[in-house]
Amino acid sequence: MRISTSDGKKPRTTLRDFIESEARRAGFDAVAVTAPNAIPQAAARLRAFVESGQHGSMDWIAATLDRRASPSALWPQVRSIVVLGMNYGPDAHPRDILSRRDRAAISVYARNRDYHDVIKGRLKEIAGKIVARAGGGVKVFVDTAPVMEKPLAEAAGLGWQGKHTNLVSRELGSWLFLGTIFTTAVLEPDEPEPDHCGSCRACLDVCPTDAFPAPYRLDARRCISYLTIENKGPIPLEFREAVGNRVYGCDDCLAACPWNKFARAASEAKLVAREDLKAPSIAGLLELDDAGFRALFSGSPVKRIGRDRFIRNVLVAAGNSGDAGLVKRCEELAADPSPLVRGAAVWALSKLAPRERLLELAAQSRTIEADPDVRAEWDLATASSKPERHSVPA
Structure with missing residues (x-):
């Protein structure tokens, strides 16, 4: 006017x-x-x-x-x-x-x-x-x-x-x-906009x-x-498969x-x-320590949630990937200082690792694991694991 x-x-x-x-x-x-x-x-x-x-x-x-x-x-x-x-x-x-499934989905707004x-x-x-x-x-x-x-x-x-x-x-x-x-x-x-x-x-x-x-x-x-x-806690079990490969938002x-x-x-x-944030590899993201996380997501909203919550999300995506090639890194993360990360790693292993290896890892963990939530993840993993795990072809 x-x-x-x-x-x-x-x-x-x-x-x-x-x-x-x-x-x-x-x-x-x-x-x-x-x-x-x-x-x-x-x-x-x-x-x-x-x-x-x-x-x-x-x-x-x-x-x-x-x-x-x-x-x-x-x-x-x-x-x-x-x-x-x-x-x-x-x-x-x-x-x-x-x-x-070998790639991580980051919400559009956070890229x-x-x-x-x-x-x-x-x-x-x-x-x-x-x-x-x-x-x-x-x-x-x-x-x-x-x-x-x-x-x-x-x-x-x-x-x-x-x-x-x-x-x-x-x-x-x-x-x-x-x-x-x-x-x-x-x-x-x-004037307000009507609902369309x-x-x-x-x-x-x-x-x-x-x-x-x-x-x-x-x-x-x-x-x-x-x-x-x-x-801030573990992703509830009922939603983990539905999360798919979404590691930040939806x-x-x-x-x-x-x-x-x-x-x-x-x-x-x-x-x-x-x-580099449109389709990062799950394998690459699993390698992030705190310094690497901060460097990759400098200036990004993803940085707000911190490395541990982010790796929790990536481990759920790893478990949904079907890629047995991720087992070694998931095993390493099952010994991570963060209970949140360790618990998510256990779930990923329950989806990817052979049963014999899973039982072996669970037995080792029970002698040293003090966190009750992580112990519960191991109990759930060994109770529900199946005899074999197969890698999904890329």
């Missing part, structure tokens, strides 16, 4: 136009505005999610429930919220790697620099320009703060929360990073662990992204969305996937 100056001179750009122009300049693909009171239903939905226990061990969600419930509770001075989206669309179908750092820096740049132009106050938020970005993005018209609970855009599909700028400036809000999911169930039906008890509801405790990232529900036909691959100026 353009407005004229009172003295009859040529029209000047509105603050809203200025923000949109700066957002595009900073690399954002979508920008819209909503009001702080635009998501009154979100608080009740979040409370029900927490009360059902479906947030799992993500205790910070419950701890920040009141602040998450309303943007004004987080910052009373806010008058408008600018919601911005950045496309991170992949250049190949993310599920293609799932059939390559480059940590998006929190990239987006927050750009938001701060835009926010500074808003203050320079219009005065007032601003705050920027990206994911880690207690802000409900997806309901706000829906209210602002960037897209709608699909049945997989993630934001879907008619222009960019399901591949959007979100960030928000809270401002004391009063901006005209955009219709009768489609693609995202629900593709989930390998049945993590959706109903459309628009997620049980995080069953979600592979939660299990491989947020979960893109299945996002990738299944039909609206992705309008998506496009991220440009070179944005978060393009590193080649």
Whole structure:
């Protein structure tokens, strides 16, 4: 929208136009505005999610429930919220790697620099320009703060929360990073985006662990992204085979969305996937010690979970690979200093090692293993192991 100056001179750009122009300049693909009171239903939905226990061990969600419930509770001075989206669309179908069991699947969003750092820096740049132009106050938020970005993005018209609970855009599909700028400036809000999911169930039906008890509801405790990232303990036995070769996150529900036909691959100026993280070998990842892990994932969100949790995930992928060539390394990791790693190594060995060798290793372990969870893994492995293990041809 353009407005004229009172003295009859040529029209000047509105603050809203200025923000949109700066957002595009900073690399954002979508920008819209909503009001702080635009998501009154979100608080009740979040409370029900927490009360059902479906947030799992993500205790910070419950701890920040009141602040998450309303943007004004987080910052009373806010008058408008600018919601911005950045496309991170992949250049190949993310599920293609799932059939390559010797390779590790890393979620699309984690194959480059940590998006929190990239987006927050750009938001701060835009926010500074808003203050320079219009005065007032601003705050920027990206994911880690207690802000409900997806309901706000829906209210602002960037897209709608699909049945997989993630934001879907008619222009960019399901591949959007979100960030928000809270401002004391009063901006005209955009219209919300209606739901366009219709009768489609693609995202629900593709989930390998049945993590959706109903459309628009997620049980995080069953979600592979939660299990491989947020979960600090062993991956529950019932989900290990379903995890497949996913070693960090899961893109299945996002990738299944039909609206992705309008998506496009991220440009070179944005978060393009590193080649070495598109399909790393499971064998290579199993060799990572702490220093090697930190070096490989420097600047990546994968680094957040630490080497032990990551190797836990890779060992589950190893067990699902069918590759007996990994047995030697799994044996070495069964003596790792971390009980989490040792337990996952035992499970991998139960899937890959010949029974005789497995029984021999179990007997050796029982004389020295003190961790009860690892001892339980050995008991389970020897009770359920089969006589032979065969390598799956590459």
